[in-house]
Amino acid sequence: MLHYPLVTIVTPSYNQGQFIEATIQSVLNQNYPNLEYLIIDGGSSDNTLEIIKKYDGKLKWISEKDKGQSDAINKGFKMASGEIVAWLNSDDTYEPGAIEAAVKYFEAHKDVALVYGEGDIIDREGNKVKRFIGTQAFDLWTLIHMSDYIMQPATFFKRDALYSVGYLEEKLNWCMDWDLWIKLASKHEVGYINQVLANSREYEDTKTSTGGWKRFRELVSLMRKHGNMKYPPGYFFYGADTLYTQLNHRPFVLKVVSKVINIFLKYMHKKLPIQYSDGWVGKEYRINLIGNKKIDFTIMPDIATILPLKIKIYSDGQLYKKLTIDHAESTEVSVEVQGSDQLHEIRVIANKTVIPAQIDRNSRDSRQLSVRIANKIS
Numbered sequence: 001m002l003h004y005p006l007v008t009i010v011t012p013s014y015n016q017g018q019f020i021e022a023t024i025q026s027v028l029n030q031n032y033p034n035l036e037y038l039i040i041d042g043g044s045s046d047n048t049l050e051i052i053k054k055y056d057g058k059l060k061w062i063s064e065k066d067k068g069q070s071d072a073i074n075k076g077f078k079m080a081s082g083e084i085v086a087w088l089n090s091d092d093t094y095e096p097g098a099i100e101a102a103v104k105y106f107e108a109h110k111d112v113a114l115v116y117g118e119g120d121i122i123d124r125e126g127n128k129v130k131r132f133i134g135t136q137a138f139d140l141w142t143l144i145h146m147s148d149y150i151m152q153p154a155t156f157f158k159r160d161a162l163y164s165v166g167y168l169e170e171k172l173n174w175c176m177d178w179d180l181w182i183k184l185a186s187k188h189e190v191g192y193i194n195q196v197l198a199n200s201r202e203y204e205d206t207k208t209s210t211g212g213w214k215r216f217r218e219l220v221s222l223m224r225k226h227g228n229m230k231y232p233p234g235y236f237f238y239g240a241d242t243l244y245t246q247l248n249h250r251p252f253v254l255k256v257v258s259k260v261i262n263i264f265l266k267y268m269h270k271k272l273p274i275q276y277s278d279g280w281v282g283k284e285y286r287i288n289l290i291g292n293k294k295i296d297f298t299i300m301p302d303i304a305t306i307l308p309l310k311i312k313i314y315s316d317g318q319l320y321k322k323l324t325i326d327h328a329e330s331t332e333v334s335v336e337v338q339g340s341d342q343l344h345e346i347r348v349i350a351n352k353t354v355i356p357a358q359i360d361r362n363s364r365d366s367r368q369l370s371v372r373i374a375n376k377i378s
Contacts, residue, residue, distance in 0.1 A: 008082030
């Protein structure tokens with residue numbers, strides 16, 4: 001039988017009368033039996049308050065001047081009574097059953113403090129445009145160094161975990177959510193639900209769309225703050241995205257520049273030290289761990305033509321182990337790291353790669369691959 005812990009949803013609001021009713025209805029129509037809904041309005045001068053008042057008795061609200069979006073959200077978090085909390089901006093919406101899906105996940109995974117799901121992009125009228133393509137299974141290295149692949153309205157987290165990391169950073173204008181995910185992941189377990197939980201509204205007036213180079217500098221500063229790279233991959237990906245946006249009104253220049261950028265980004269993608277969703281890695285694979293952890297690797301050299309293969313494993317920059325694999329059987333390796341609250345980096349480097357499409361006429365796989373890796377962190 002499902003336990004129904006109190007869930008608090010916070011909606012920050014300021015002059016979003018054209019969207020907020022859809023937001024409110026998406027929360028109240030969840031049919032979750034133990035819900036606290038708080039709207040923190042910044043003193044709207046449009047019809048926002050008129051709409052909110054229609055739902056008196058079903059939600060709690062205040063309207064007063066605040067210091068911005070993060071201040072309003074934090075104000076709501078401090079008022080929250082729920083064991084589980086989340087925030088839903090006043091132009092975004094939940095999918096039916098989103099809250100219950102998150103609660104079920106928390107009930108089944110007691111150690112998890114942050115859970116996120118898939119999300120869709122909707123337009124000004126609320127029509128679904130596309131899936132938010134960035135979402136992936138949780139990987140701390142990618143989250144710190146490459147991209148915020150977690151769509152904010154599709155997240156839920158434990159209130160105690162939120163308190164332990166100190167709420168949203170109010171000095172940040174564009175990436176306070178990204179900063180929070182990293183802080184939570186640095187102290188707690190994170191889970192992923194392969195289900196659409198929410199919709200994020202994108203239109204020309206959104207804060208993200210108008211951030212420009214100021215937003216880019218804030219994103220880079222965040223990656224450098226939490227990571228250990230001056231020019232992480234995200235520097236180039238977000239830089240390219242910002243350049244596209246800035247040149248949007250100059251189509252000829254954009255056409256020329258985009259060709260160069262696309263070539264560069266394709267090269268970057270091939271060199272990324274990440275693990276693909278099917279378990280394969282390229283020449284290098286990096287993974288971040290926080291605190292005292294043990295990671296067990298199962299290394300599977302499934303492409304016979306790559307053998308013999310030499311692999312080096314580094315822990316926090318120091319050579320940990322050398323391997324020579326000359327057979328197609330799996331190899332087990334364990335790495336332990338020590339240091340409470342310390343960010344650790346494990347690197348697995350192979351001496352060569354192959355492109356499946358070049359050795360198998362039936363393959364269309366153009367990735368540069370070395371081995372498949374399965375890992376278990378404890």
